[in-house]
Amino acid sequence: MRPARQDRRGTRGILERVPDAFHRKIPLFPLSNVVLFPGVRAPLHIFEPRYRQMIAAALSADRWIGMIAVHPDHANEMDGNPPLFPVGCAGVITESEQLKDGRYNIVLLGTDRFRMQRELPEAEGRLYRVAEVELLEDPFEAAERPRVMALRAGVVELFTKLVRLTAAPGSSELSPEMFNDVDPVTLVNTLCQLLDLPCAEKQGLLECHGPRERLERLTSVLEFRSAELAFRSPDGAPTRH
Incomplete structure (x- = not known):
């Protein structure tokens, strides 16, 4: 059996490595009961196979995912691909622990709001949704x-x-x-x-x-x-x- 793996990397190094590709597309983590905000951390338990695949891919790449809310009228369609609000919040995985059965416990740090431009078509072997996004500023004059x-x-x-x-x-x-x-x-x-x-x-x-x-x-x-x-x-x- 694989031992549980933990990754508690500091945020400083992570946030200095924002990939250019992030500004074009990002994996989506739709939720019906959580809204992430920039600068705030959210502890999350990842158990669905498609999102376990998404977290594994993010951890092996740039560690970025996009949290986005599902329209309340479609909260009972979480097993499929329910309609999403147009604005979500990108986040970087700052802490992760993989459990023996493949589930993950992670901490996601919100960084930037984004607006979905276009959801990408399904791809062979990819179980989760991906979208092209535009980062949104939070101006404070x-x-x-x-x-x-x-x-x-x-x-x-x-x-x-x-x-x-x-x-x-x-x-x-x-x-x-x-x-x-x-x-x-x-x-x-x-x-x-x-x-x-x-x-x-x-x-x-x-x-x-x-x-x-x-x-x-x-x-x-x-x-x-x-x-x-x-x-x-x-x-x-x-x-x-």
């Missing part, structure tokens, strides 16, 4: 900084309020000061990925053009969630007047 920093402060306050509304009694208190050293781009992308939101809502956040637009949309999401929770009684039922 200096002139936007005051507005972005104000939005950042508001998002931290709303997120703190939301956590307090949902926290179990006696749990540790969350303080806005905990986020002081987190830059606004990392903050908004991390919260977008970690918050318990419907996949389609996260997809809308991913498709926002830059951190200012993403912070504005996340502000609206958090305001709605906070108001919804505040309206409910402790047992989860709406309050009556």
Whole structure:
């Protein structure tokens, strides 16, 4: 039996070797319940044969794959090739462990948003989907900084309020000061990925053009969630007047 293999290579060397070919095509990893954001890590368990093949190919090449969400109406078609949203997030495999039965545990670091240009035809022997993509920028102009920093402060306050509304009694208190050293781009992308939101809502956040637009949309999401929770009684039922 093959022993389990582990690869815990640092990201610095990996990110300095972005292949030119990546800007043309990338293997796709469609999921119905996860949306990856740039700068955020996602632990993933790979068990389907086609995606085990994809991970093996990526690890032997440039280590890049593209995570992309499946349209919610087609989430029950994951065994086939369901329709995909046009925008996904490229990621580099920073940690990997192959189990004895061929499954993988990996950590994927999101790097860049991309837009699908064209899905390539099926190829003999290849079980997974591949697409030509265009990398998308997340512009952050200096002139936007005051507005972005104000939005950042508001998002931290709303997120703190939301956590307090949902926290179990006696749990540790969350303080806005905990986020002081987190830059606004990392903050908004991390919260977008970690918050318990419907996949389609996260997809809308991913498709926002830059951190200012993403912070504005996340502000609206958090305001709605906070108001919804505040309206409910402790047992989860709406309050009556």
